[in-house]
Amino acid sequence: MSLDLQKARVAWNFLYNDILGPDTEQGIVECYSQHAARYDLHIKDIGYNVPATAAKLLMKYGNLGPESEVLDVGAGTGIVGKELRELGYKGEIDGLDGSSGMLKIAESRKLYRNLVQQFLTSDCALDVGDVMYDAIVSIGVFSPIHVSASVAKSFFNHVKSGGVVIISYRVNETTTSDSEYIAELKGAIKSICDEGKASVIAEHLTDFYGVNFFAGDPSKPCAGMCLCLRKT
Known part of the structure; x- marks a missing residue:
């Protein structure tokens, strides 16, 4: 799809200056709420x-049916x-996000069973009680300005054996902190797999x-990775 670069630059500045400009995670959460209507x-x-790629991968690997339960972490x-x-x-589908303003938009879609505000x-x-999900998906969450890479480990306490985490x-x-964060995230995933809690089933660029x-x-597009794991 061809994008209008002028509109894209305005949108990019909105994301990386207006929303992601604060130097604290709590400040960023507040900016998400403030600008949710334009997001x-x-x-x-x-x-x-x-998000579209992740949804397709979830449908491919998740073995989901009408009785399935999915948790969207960072639902926005x-x-x-x-x-x-x-x-x-x-x-x-249940959703979890730190921003109350973003969750209000999600609620208006009437697609989710439960929406929970939680700062990770x-x-x-x-904060999902004792629900064990068939799949957990977390898109646009793992970055040095959002959450610690170690948060990924908590997902496997809330997904069924055989369930999928994406x-x-x-x-x-682009920065040293980006490189260090990706290394930390890969280390957390390796630890999960080495402990026998999960295995990687797909790495989708x-x-x-x-x-x-x-x-x-x-x-030129900005590359991303969707990492798909199955709980053992």
């Missing part, structure tokens, strides 16, 4: 592709839920965004 429009303008405005419904998923920290348990991350390492203003040529 979907701007994300569309930069070709935010990874409910884009992943929307993609899953458009692919024909009929089961339940490195040692937290997901997480995404940008593979463009995709376009994270349709543009890339981190690079010299913004018309």
